Structure formats: C-alpha cells, structure tokens
Amino acid sequence: MHEALSEPRTAPVAQRDVVVRVRDVVKHFMHGRRQLCALDRVGFELREGRFLVIVGPSGCGKTTLLRILAGLERQDSGEVWMRPSRDGHPPFAMVFQEQSVFPWMTVRENVAYGLRLRRVRGRDIEERAAHWIRKVGLAGFERAYPHQLSGGMKQRVSIARAFAVDPDVLLMDEPFSALDEQMRTILQQEVSTLCEEQQKTVIFVTHSIDEAITLGDEVLVMTHRPGQVKRLIPIPFPRPRDVVEVRADPRYGELYEEIWGLIAEEVRRGPREA
Amino acid sequence: MAEQGATLERTGVQRPRWLPQAGAKTEAAVQVLSPIALLLIWEIAARAGWVDQRFFPAPSAIVRAFWDAITTGVLLHHLKITLWRVLLGTLIGGVPAVLIGLAMGLWRWLRLTLDPIIAATYPLPKSALFPLLLLIFGLGEGSKVSMVAIGVFYLAVTNAMEGVLAISPVYFDVAKTFGARRWDVIRTVALPGAMPLVLAGLRLGVGTGLILGVLAEMLGARDGLGYLLWSAWQTFSVSSLWATLFVTAVLGFASVQLVDFLRRVLVPWQRTAGRR
Numbered sequence: 001m002h003e004a005l006s007e008p009r010t011a012p013v014a015q016r017d018v019v020v021r022v023r024d025v026v027k028h029f030m031h032g033r034r035q036l037c038a039l040d041r042v043g044f045e046l047r048e049g050r051f052l053v054i055v056g057p058s059g060c061g062k063t064t065l066l067r068i069l070a071g072l073e074r075q076d077s078g079e080v081w082m083r084p085s086r087d088g089h090p091p092f093a094m095v096f097q098e099q100s101v102f103p104w105m106t107v108r109e110n111v112a113y114g115l116r117l118r119r120v121r122g123r124d125i126e127e128r129a130a131h132w133i134r135k136v137g138l139a140g141f142e143r144a145y146p147h148q149l150s151g152g153m154k155q156r157v158s159i160a161r162a163f164a165v166d167p168d169v170l171l172m173d174e175p176f177s178a179l180d181e182q183m184r185t186i187l188q189q190e191v192s193t194l195c196e197e198q199q200k201t202v203i204f205v206t207h208s209i210d211e212a213i214t215l216g217d218e219v220l221v222m223t224h225r226p227g228q229v230k231r232l233i234p235i236p237f238p239r240p241r242d243v244v245e246v247r248a249d250p251r252y253g254e255l256y257e258e259i260w261g262l263i264a265e266e267v268r269r270g271p272r273e274a
Numbered sequence: 275m276a277e278q279g280a281t282l283e284r285t286g287v288q289r290p291r292w293l294p295q296a297g298a299k300t301e302a303a304v305q306v307l308s309p310i311a312l313l314l315i316w317e318i319a320a321r322a323g324w325v326d327q328r329f330f331p332a333p334s335a336i337v338r339a340f341w342d343a344i345t346t347g348v349l350l351h352h353l354k355i356t357l358w359r360v361l362l363g364t365l366i367g368g369v370p371a372v373l374i375g376l377a378m379g380l381w382r383w384l385r386l387t388l389d390p391i392i393a394a395t396y397p398l399p400k401s402a403l404f405p406l407l408l409l410i411f412g413l414g415e416g417s418k419v420s421m422v423a424i425g426v427f428y429l430a431v432t433n434a435m436e437g438v439l440a441i442s443p444v445y446f447d448v449a450k451t452f453g454a455r456r457w458d459v460i461r462t463v464a465l466p467g468a469m470p471l472v473l474a475g476l477r478l479g480v481g482t483g484l485i486l487g488v489l490a491e492m493l494g495a496r497d498g499l500g501y502l503l504w505s506a507w508q509t510f511s512v513s514s515l516w517a518t519l520f521v522t523a524v525l526g527f528a529s530v531q532l533v534d535f536l537r538r539v540l541v542p543w544q545r546t547a548g549r550r
C-alpha cells in the first residue's frame with residue numbers, strides 16, 4: 001500500500017511537469033445514518049502527456065475520485081491539485097459515465113457547448129464541432145436531437161463534446177463501455193494518438209482490463225470499498241502505440257494476468273465496511 | 275451499462291415491426307371522423323325522437339341557431355370579449371407564475387419561503403374566490419380577468435418549479451465542468467430543461483383559466499360567452515345554448531392547440547406522445 005503511494009511521488013524529475021496531483025484523499029458519504037468510506041487516502045501524481053487508467057471493483061470510488069478532480073465533489077481531507085490552464089478556463093473536460101448529452105440541444109449544439117461557453121469565435125466553433133462530429137462518426141447527424149440517437153451514438157456525442165474544447169486533462173469515466181467493438185477500437189486509437197500528439201494528460205476509468213493495458217502508461221488498481229490504491233502498474237509499451245498490435249505483444253498476457261489477479265482478489269474479498 | 279446501451283441502440287431508432295404503421299394521415303383522419311360520427315348519430319337520434327328535443331335539439335337546429343348568432347354578430351361579439359379576458363388573464367397570471375416557478379426551482383431559499391404558501395392556498399377551489407374578487411374589482415373587467423389569472427397562476431407556477439427540479443443533476447454537472455457561470459447554467463440548462471413542464475403547466479393553466487373565466491362571466495358579467503350561456507338558459511333558448519357551448523368548446527380546443535403549437539416551437543427536441 002505505502003510503496004504504491006510513495007513510488008511515483010519520489011521521482012524527482014517528475015516534479016517539474018506534473019499536471020495532476022492527488023494526495024491522501026479521503027471521502028465519506030452518508031448512507032442513511034451510517035457513514036460510508038468511499039475513498040481512503042488515495043494518492044497519485046501524473047506528468048504531462050501521461051495516460052493513467054483506473055480499474056477496480058464496482059463501487060470502489062472511481063467515479064467519486066473523478067468527480068473530486070472535476071470539482072463536483074469535495075474531499076473530506078487530502079489534497080487535489082490540477083495545473084491551471086493559461087486562459088483561465090477549466091483545464092479539464094469530463095466524459096461522464098451516465099447519459100449526459102443535453103436532450104434540448106442538437107448534436108452540433110452539444111459538441112459546441114464548451115466552445116460557446118469559452119466565447120470562441122463563431123467560425124472556429126463550427127469548424128471544431130464539425131471536426132469532432134466527423135471523428136466520432138456522427139457526420140450527417142449534426143441536426144439530430146439526442147432522442148433520435150442510439151445509446152452508443154449519444155456516448156460519442158459526449159466524447160466529442162469533451163474533446164472539442166481541447167483540454168489539457170481529460171477525465172473519462174468508462175467512456176467506451178456503451179460502444180460496439182469496432183467503434184470502441186477506433187476511439188481507443190483516437191484517444192491514444194491524441195494523448196501522444198498533443199501531450200494530453202488522461203485519467204481514464206474502465207472495467208476492461210484489455211482497455212487498461214491497451215491505453216495506459218500506468219494502470220492504477222483500486223481496492224474494494226473503501227477505495228485505496230492497491231497497486232500502480234507501469235505499462236511498458238512504447239508510444240506511439242497501435243491499440244490492436246499491442247495485444248499481440250507477449251507481455252500483454254502477463255500484464256493481463258497480473259491485473260486480473262489483483263482485481264479478482266478484491267472482488268473475492270468484497271467491501272470492507274467500517 | 276454496456277447492455278443497456280446495446281438494447282437502446284436496437285430499439286431507439288426504429289419501432290418494432292409488429293406495431294401497426296399508423297401514418298400521420300390515418301391518425302388525422304381518425305381525429306376528424308370520430309366527432310363527425312357522433313354528430314351523425316345525434317342527428318338521427320333527435321329526428322327519430324329517441325332523445326328529448328327540448329334538451330337535445332338536432333345538430334342541424336343548433337347549426338341554424340349558430341348561423342343566426344354569427345350573422346347577427348352576437349356570438350362573435352361575446353367570443354371576442356371572452357377571448358380577450360382569457361388572453362389577458364393568461365398573460366397576467368402566467369408570466370409571473372413561470373418566472374416565480376423557475377426561480378423557486380433554482381433557489382432553495384425561495385422555494386422554502388413560497389412553497390408552503392402556495393401549497394396551503396392551492397386546494398382552495400379558485401371559483402370560491404370570485405365573490406371576493408367582485409368585492410375588490412367590482413363588476414368590471416378586473417374581476418373576470420383576475421379569475422382567469424388565478425387559475426393559470428397556480429398550475430403554471432408549480433409546474434415551472436417542478437420543471438427545474440426534474441432536471442437530472444448530471445446536466446448541471448456538465449455545465450459546471452465546462453466552466454459555466456451562474457447565468458450560463460440558467461440559460462443553457464435550467465430554462466430549456468424546465469421548458470417541457472413549463473408548457474405542460476401553461477396548457478393545464480389555460481384550460482382551467484377558461485373554465486374559471488366562463489364561470490365568472492355567468493355569475494357576474496353582462497357580456498362574454500359565460501353570460502351568453504346564462505342568458506340562453508334564462509330565456510330557455512336551447513339551440514342558442516348549444517351553439518354557445520359549441521363555440522366555448524372550440525375556444526378551449528383552440529387555446530390548447532395554441533399552447534401545443536408553442537410547445538412544438540419552444541421544445542422541438544421533445545418526443546411527443548403521438549410519436550412514442
């Protein structure tokens with residue numbers, strides 16, 4: 001437990017271009033009259049351009065952690081820091097786990113939402129929205145309302161909406177779980193390339209071990225409730241990375257087994273309630 | 275999550291094949307034909323003497339009375355007056371109601387302050403207020419218009435508030451993470467999100483407002499459709515009574531259609547019951 005926490009923090013070169021720092025974060029929720037510990041002294045540090053994937057049993061606090069990072073929830077104690085953006089806007093964008101596309105806006109209006117709030121020039125808004133709508137394969141649906149889209153299409157709208165604002169940090173909460181295999185692979189490659197080319201820092205929650213290994217520079221395995229850092233596993237595959245080819249690497253199988261073993265252990269153990 | 279998404283993908287776009295493909299034309303035809311059929315049966319029943327013509331004159335007789343009332347301009351005169359009262363009352367009651375309701379949905383302290391007052395006065399039959407309104411406003415326009423306004427107000431205010439409260443919190447979260455300021459959140463999330471219920475409230479409100487307006491005209495007015503109905507009863511001119519009833523019904527129908535039209539314009543993103 002403690003090695004996992006201190007390991008990334010002691011790397012001296014890392015200090016300079018750190019973009020996200022989480023230290024000893026504790027979060028409780030009231031569950032009826034009982035207190036429920038969702039996060040227990042969680043900590044990690046992320047340098048610019050790094051891709052962190054978080055895996056762990058359902059209910060271990062992954063979404064809670066992202067919500068704290070996004071400022072939607074306040075931790076009880078501990079420190080959360082994100083490097084501010086140069087223009088004063090939030091330095092991150094979030095893709096939510098649940099359906100979060102505005103039903104009252106068309107696909108184009110949804111994707112342009114963040115840009116509108118940032119007072120981007122009208123022509124640039126149109127250009128960037130169109131670009132991302134194409135990227136997620138929704139060309140031709142610009143004027144459609146969400147109720148005319150399938151679940152997977154809606155999820156792609158929310159992905160495009162987050163990417164369109166060109167954030168330094170992307171917080172993604174199981175963004176691809178509603179997609180079919182092909183679309184998932186395409187968008188995995190897209191996110192991977194984006195992270196490489198534009199030095200995006202990504203925190204990505206998933207239930208898929210395959211996705212974790214394919215995308216991550218590091219995989220953070222969390223314990224069952226209360227969520228702690230169980231282990232931080234570096235993924236040795238170089239970048240740029242082809243999300244299909246890495247699966248053929250012999251080390252892929254070993255990593256899969258290692259992570260699977262860790263998660264299985266936690267699932268077997270179940271939550272340790274106070 | 276993955277499973278849910280997959281099933282949505284399958285059912286969301288097209289309707290299951292076993293559902294009859296009722297086209298828009300067929301639906302419209304049914305809506306027109308069913309009242310016509312009713313009128314036909316009624317005409318036959320009246321002429322055959324199955325129903326008492328003193329109370330249920332044949333539709334043809336009503337049409338004749340209707341025609342007379344139209345050509346003499348009596349009906350239109352009273353219709354215009356009622357229309358004006360309902361319109362004015364809807365504006366006077368509806369506009370502040372929507373604004374107050376939205377504000378109550380947005381600000382907790384305002385909701386805590388006003389909700390008990392509204393909840394306590396809501397169950398009172400609004401028609402019971404008319405004598406009081408007569409006392410305050412006298413027999414002039416004020417008493418009728420305020421009666422309509424009160425009817426509209428209650429339904430509009432509660433629905434507007436519920437409209438804001440019914441918005442899923444995730445949409446407010448999205449706005450926040452994109453750096454929306456307070457006014458941005460209101461403009462891009464609260465207002466459009468509440469719009470379906472705001473219009474549902476107005477729809478109900480206009481209906482209630484019309485009922486109360488006509489009732490008020492029966493009790494304390496010298497013009498308007500309510501007055502016309504009442505005087506038709508007093509002079510026992512049954513055909514004219516029916517003709518006025520018909521016009522009142524059309525007015526009710528038309529005002530609801532107007533709100534529905536407004537809804538299609540303001541809430542183009544909503545699946546309507548007809549299409550579901």
Ligand SMILES: Nc1ncnc2c1ncn2[C@@H]1O[C@H](COP(=O)(O)OP(=O)(O)OP(=O)(O)O)[C@@H](O)[C@H]1O
Nearest residue numbers: 029030031038057058059060061062063064065225
């Ligand atoms: N607003 C809340 N109020 C009360 N309890 C909450 C709240 N949000 C989360 N919790 C609790 O905190 C714990 C962690 O929830 P969280 O949503 O972070 O889990 P998760 O790791 O994202 O799970 P999943 O993988 O299923 O999405 C859960 O036990 C949940 O019941």
Ligand SMILES: [Mg+2]
Nearest residue numbers: 062063097173
């Ligand atoms: Mg979650």
